[in-house]
Amino acid sequence: MKFCSNCGAAVTFRTPPGDSLPRHVCEQCGTIHYQNPKIVVGALPVWEDRVLLCRRAIEPRYGMWTLPAGFMENEETTAQAAARETLEEACARIEVGELYTLIDVPHISQVHMVYRARLLDLGFKPGEESLEVALFREEDIPWEQIAFRSISMSLRHFFDDRRNGTWTLHTASLAPPPAEWR
Ligand SMILES: [Zn+2]
Numbered sequence: 001m002k003f004c005s006n007c008g009a010a011v012t013f014r015t016p017p018g019d020s021l022p023r024h025v026c027e028q029c030g031t032i033h034y035q036n037p038k039i040v041v042g043a044l045p046v047w048e049d050r051v052l053l054c055r056r057a058i059e060p061r062y063g064m065w066t067l068p069a070g071f072m073e074n075e076e077t078t079a080q081a082a083a084r085e086t087l088e089e090a091c092a093r094i095e096v097g098e099l100y101t102l103i104d105v106p107h108i109s110q111v112h113m114v115y116r117a118r119l120l121d122l123g124f125k126p127g128e129e130s131l132e133v134a135l136f137r138e139e140d141i142p143w144e145q146i147a148f149r150s151i152s153m154s155l156r157h158f159f160d161d162r163r164n165g166t167w168t169l170h171t172a173s174l175a176p177p178p179a180e181w182r
Pocket residue numbers: 004005006007008009026027028029030031
């Protein structure tokens with residue numbers, strides 16, 4: 001951040017009195033511009049024994065597969081974000097179920113949340129951000145082509161839990177990947 005979004009003056013990066021971390025501070029109007037983690041919400045839509053995946057038409061990870069997911073908007077709930085992203089990316093209508101994975105990704109200041117969901121009909125098709133949308137059985141999941149670790153982690157838990165018949169919230173914290181994966 002270079003300029004104050006409140007008054008337009010240049011900001012400085014310093015620790016305000018009484019604070020413990022440096023912030024972008026406007027010396028002109030006194031605004032402290034806090035920056036906090038972003039929340040990414042996704043859905044794991046299920047139809048019988050299959051799961052809905054989208055192939056990304058955008059960077060990062062263009063051409064790779066993912067669950068419908070994206071950044072939460074202001075003034076919506078996390079469950080609404082899951083349903084909205086699923087509609088936007090897969091034109092798919094879902095009934096949002098239980099929160100299923102909650103994954104901290106501290107090195108990029110994100111929190112990823114995935115809800116289990118029931119796909120309501122088969123009228124899905126690629127949205128603006130998807131090349132294709134398809135249902136996959138466990139044995140057909142393109143594991144090497146999954147875009148994000150939090151997504152492959154959610155899918156692996158799903159198939160394990162389904163096999164065991166035990167559903168529970170899974171939490172994790174991801175460390176930075178090896179440099180060659182970035
Ligand atoms: Zn200012």
